[in-house]
Each structure stands twice: as C-alpha cells, then as structure tokens.
Amino acid sequence: MKPSLLENKGVPLERQRFTWRDLVQKPISKLDDDAYTRVRIILMNGLELEAHRFSHSCARMNKALQLPLAQIRRVEQHQATLINWLIGPDHSPLETTIAYEQVAIDVTAAVAMNEPDDYLAQVYRFGLLEDFDHMYRYSALLDRLEGKDANNILQSYTDILPGRPTMVEHRAPQDDLRRPYDRRTAAPLSKLHALTIMAGEQQTHNYYMNIGPMYSDPVARQLYAEIASIEEQHVTQYESIIDPQETWLEKWVLHELAEVYNYHGCMQQETNPRIKAIWERFCDYELGHLQLALELFKQHERRDPEEILPQMLPDPIPFASQREFVRETLAGEVDLRANGTEIVPKEKESAASRAYRDAMNADGSPTETVAAGYRWAPGTELKLKVA
Numbered sequence: 001m002k003p004s005l006l007e008n009k010g011v012p013l014e015r016q017r018f019t020w021r022d023l024v025q026k027p028i029s030k031l032d033d034d035a036y037t038r039v040r041i042i043l044m045n046g047l048e049l050e051a052h053r054f055s056h057s058c059a060r061m062n063k064a065l066q067l068p069l070a071q072i073r074r075v076e077q078h079q080a081t082l083i084n085w086l087i088g089p090d091h092s093p094l095e096t097t098i099a100y101e102q103v104a105i106d107v108t109a110a111v112a113m114n115e116p117d118d119y120l121a122q123v124y125r126f127g128l129l130e131d132f133d134h135m136y137r138y139s140a141l142l143d144r145l146e147g148k149d150a151n152n153i154l155q156s157y158t159d160i161l162p163g164r165p166t167m168v169e170h171r172a173p174q175d176d177l178r179r180p181y182d183r184r185t186a187a188p189l190s191k192l193h194a195l196t197i198m199a200g201e202q203q204t205h206n207y208y209m210n211i212g213p214m215y216s217d218p219v220a221r222q223l224y225a226e227i228a229s230i231e232e233q234h235v236t237q238y239e240s241i242i243d244p245q246e247t248w249l250e251k252w253v254l255h256e257l258a259e260v261y262n263y264h265g266c267m268q269q270e271t272n273p274r275i276k277a278i279w280e281r282f283c284d285y286e287l288g289h290l291q292l293a294l295e296l297f298k299q300h301e302r303r304d305p306e307e308i309l310p311q312m313l314p315d316p317i318p319f320a321s322q323r324e325f326v327r328e329t330l331a332g333e334v335d336l337r338a339n340g341t342e343i344v345p346k347e348k349e350s351a352a353s354r355a356y357r358d359a360m361n362a363d364g365s366p367t368e369t370v371a372a373g374y375r376w377a378p379g380t381e382l383k384l385k386v387a
Contacts, residue, residue, distance in 0.1 A: 010287025013071060018078045027088030028275065030095070035102065035155040036319040037275055040266045041086050042103045044282075046203035047196065047262055048080035051255050058248050065248070068296060072289050079282055086275070093211045094142050098153045100204050101138060104131035105158055107200060109322035109329075111193045114315075120190055120241060123178050124197065125329050126336060126343050127234050132326060133163030134227050137367045140374035141220055150376070157321040160376040164334050167365035169230050172352035175338040176236045183243035183250070188257075188310040191242075195258040196317065198238035205231035222366035229360075249297045250308055256290040257309065265316025 028037055055073040059066045087096060108131060112124035139150035139160045150160055181190050205228060212224025246254070263283035270276035294305045337349035 008287050009291050010289075011284045013075070013288050013292060016075045016285050016288065018082070023078055023081050024085050025082060025278075026274075027086050027090075028272065030088065030090045031152065034271050035099075035153065035157055036106075037270065037272050038087070038099050038153075039103050039106065039319055040270065040279070041083055041275070042100055042203070043107060043196070043200055044262060044266060044279075045080055045084045046103075046200045047259050048076050048083060049203055049206075050195070050199035051076050051259060052080060053202075054251065054255055058252060062248055064300065065252075065296065068292060069252075072292065075285060075289070079285065082278065083282075086278075092146060093214065094138065094146060095148070095153050097138050097208070097211065098135065098142060098150045100207060101131055101135040102154055102158050103200055104128075104204060105135060105326065106319070106322050107317060108197055109325050110317050110320070111197055112329075113322070113325055114317070115190065115193055116187045117181065117190050119179060120181065120193070122343050123237065123241060124193075125333055126338070127197075127201075127237060128326065129163040129330060129334055130166070130169045130230060130234070131163070132159075132161070132330065133166050133169070133367075134230070136160055136162050136376070137166060137223060137227065137371055139376055140371040141223055143374065143376075144370065145217060145220060157323070159323055159326065161330070162371075163330060164336075166226060166230060166367035167361055168337075168357065169233070170353070170357040170360050171233060171338055172350065172356045173236065175340060175350050175353045176233045177240045177341055178237055179341045180241050180243045183246045183308075186243070188308075189314040191254055192258050192261050192314065193317075194238060194242050195254060196262060198235065198242070199258075201231060201234040201238055205235055219366055219370050223370050226366045247301065249293070249301055253290070253293045253297050253305070253308060256286060256293045259286040260290055261313050261316070264313055265319075268316055269319050 028041065052073060055069045055076070059069045059073075062069075087099075091099070105128065108124050108128045112121050112128060115121040115124060135150070135158065142148050142150050154160070181194065183191075208224050208228040208231060212221055212228060215221050215224070260283060263279050263286055267276060267279035267283055270279055294309075297303060297305060335346045336343050337346045338344065338353065339348055339350045
C-alpha cells in the first residue's frame with residue numbers, strides 16, 4: 001500500500017539507530033542474487049549520497065537549518081554505508097562498473113518511458129544512448145583485462161552493443177545545459193525522475209574518478225578518464241533540468257520525497273527477503289526525515305506542503321529489462337546531437353562542441369582503442385585449456 005505522505009509519520013528520528021555490526025551486513029552474491037537487486041543497491045546508494053551532498057551544501061548556506069540537517073545527515077551517512085557495503089568483494093571494480101552502467105541504462109530507460117514531459121523524456125533518451133555505449137566499452141575492457149563475459153553480471157537483461165559512440169559524446173559546456181522544468185507546474189513525477197537520475201549519474205562519476213587511477217593498464221586508465229568526463233557532462237545535464245528557483249527548503253523536501261519514493265519502489269519489487277527488509281526499514285526512516293523537513297518547510301516558509309507534494313506516491317520506477325525500448329531508441333536517435341538546450345540532428349550540432357571534441361580526441365579516443373576488434377557474443381570469456 002502506498003504511504004500517504006502527510007499522514008504516514010514513519011520512524012521518528014530519535015529512534016533511528018545503528019551499530020557497527022548492523023552497518024556491515026552480509027553482501028549479496030554476485031551470481032546467485034538477481035541482477036536487479038544489485039541495481040537497486042547501487043541506485044539507492046546514489047540517492048543517499050546525493051542527499052548527503054545536498055545536506056552539506058544546504059547547511060553551508062542556512063545557519064538555522066544546520067542542526068536538523070546534521071541530525072538527518074548522520075542517519076543517511078549510515079544508511080549509505082549499509083547499502084554500499086552490500087556489494088561484496090567477489091565483485092571486481094570493473095564488474096561493479098558494469099553494474100553501474102546497467103543501472104544507468106535500465107533505470108534511465110524506465111524513466112524515459114514513463115516521463116510525462118516530452119522534452120524531459122527526450123533528454124533522458126539522449127543520455128541513455130551514451131550510457132549504453134559506455135557499457136559496451138567497459139565490457140570490452142572486462143574481456144581484455146579479466147577474460148570475463150559482462151553478461152555474467154547483466155544476467156541477459158541488458159544488451160551489450162555500441163550506442164552513440166563515446167568519442168562523439170564530448171560537448172562544449174553550453175551544449176550540456178537543458179531547459180529546467182517549472183517548479184510551479186511540473187508533475188511531481190518529473191521532479192522525482194530528475195533527482196533520481198541526477199543522483200545516479202553523480203555517483204557514477206564519483207566512482208569512476210576514484211577507480212580509474214587504481215589501474216596499471218594504460219588503456220584502462222585512459223578509458224575511465226574519458227568516460228568520467230562524459231559522466232560529468234551527464235550530471236551537468238540532469239541537474240540543469242531541475243528548476244533553480246526552488247528554495248533550499250523546497251529542494252530538501254523533494255530530496256526526502258525522492259528517497260521515500262525510491263525506497264518504496266525497491267521494497268515493492270525486491271526478490272531477496274533480507275534486502276527487502278532493509279528497503280522497508282529505510283522507507284520508514286525516510287518518512288520520518290520527510291516529516292521533519294515538512295515541519296521546517298511550514299515553519300520557515302509559511303507554505304502549505306500540499307503545494308509541492310503529491311497526495312500519494314506515483315507508481316514506482318520499474319526494475320525490469322528495457323531491451324526493446326533501448327533498441328528502438330538506438331535505431332531512431334543514435335545520430336542526435338546537442339545545440340544549446342536542444343537535441344538536434346547531427347548536422348545541426350554546434351560548432352563549439354565539434355571544436356571541443358576535435359581537441360579532446362586529437363591523440364585518439366581510448367573508448368575506440370579498447371573496443372577495436374571487440375564484438376560481444378555469449379560465452380566468449382577465456383577458458384582454461386586442458387592439456
């Protein structure tokens with residue numbers, strides 16, 4: 001049953017407690033758990049880390065909110081820890097990278113399919129095809145460095161094919177900005193979609209920036225550097241669709257709402273009972289956070305929360321294979337480019353982006369190098385030879 005946002009109080013903040021053993025639970029199985037359990041883990045870690053980052057930024061600008069932000073932020077720090085530590089050591093960093101791209105592809109595709117605003121839906125489809133290509137390039141690296149088939153992680157839910165080539169994704173900064181939704185008229189679902197995808201892309205960018213320098217292979221190091229640059233572009237794109245006229249408190253409420261919305265969706269669709277219990281627990285925690293943010297919103301802004309809240313949560317983002325939608329989008333939109341805030345045919349791409357891309361690719365593109373001669377086919381991982 002969907003929680004009524006103004007009536008369901010969740011767990012009060014003072015009852016939200018952890019121990020160190022509680023924070024570090026048994027991780028999921030790389031192969032035995034369903035791939036979408038891992039997708040949900042990665043996505044929710046991204047939501048928690050975005051909430052954490054926003055909270056710090058908000059505290060630096062709002063003295064009166066510092067204490068309640070700090071109190072909730074401590075809980076969300078621990079929620080993020082518990083969730084992130086569910087990815088076990090049987091995942092290599094590169095296998096986790098493959099999982100991150102599965103999140104980007106299937107969650108963004110699901111959002112694009114259900115987004116009520118046509119312009120925003122196109123923006124999501126535009127980014128989707130770039131993440132799709134990143135999956136292909138990292139799958140080639142996994143084959144090259146570890147002799148593994150990326151489909152062991154993907155479990156046949158997500159295709160491994162080229163998308164919009166990464167080497168042509170590089171754009172001048174002005175061509176990564178999009179038109180924001182209007183906070184007064186946008187559907188609540190549009191706001192939730194924007195925060196969710198922005199959080200996921202931001203987490204991916206941070207992960208690649210941390211993991212890339214850990215490799216000794218020069219092509220791997222360059223590959224992570226190139227794709228991390230595109231992930232920064234994606235964060236720029238998705239944060240720009242969020243109305244900058246929202247107040248700090250309005251944004252805080254929407255962050256808490258996005259966490260409730262996504263935990264509730266995870267809880268509904270989770271197949272692992274132990275992990276489902278975590279989603280249920282944290283959904284109740286976030287309802288408690290939302291109630292506190294709403295009280296502060298009323299106190300400081302003298303506004304009715306019903307101005308910005310839906311009465312009930314929208315239908316959740318579906319965690320399912322979006323293969324057919326991705327293939328259709330790939331066939332129809334792979335050659336689209338950007339010119340300012342608009343998505344355009346490639347012949348109308350801005351001169352600024354072409355010049356920027358030519359400069360960045362002057363010595364070649366690591367994403368082209370790593371995939372040279374690579375074509376994914378089932379069962380192509382390296383096999384031990386029997387003497």
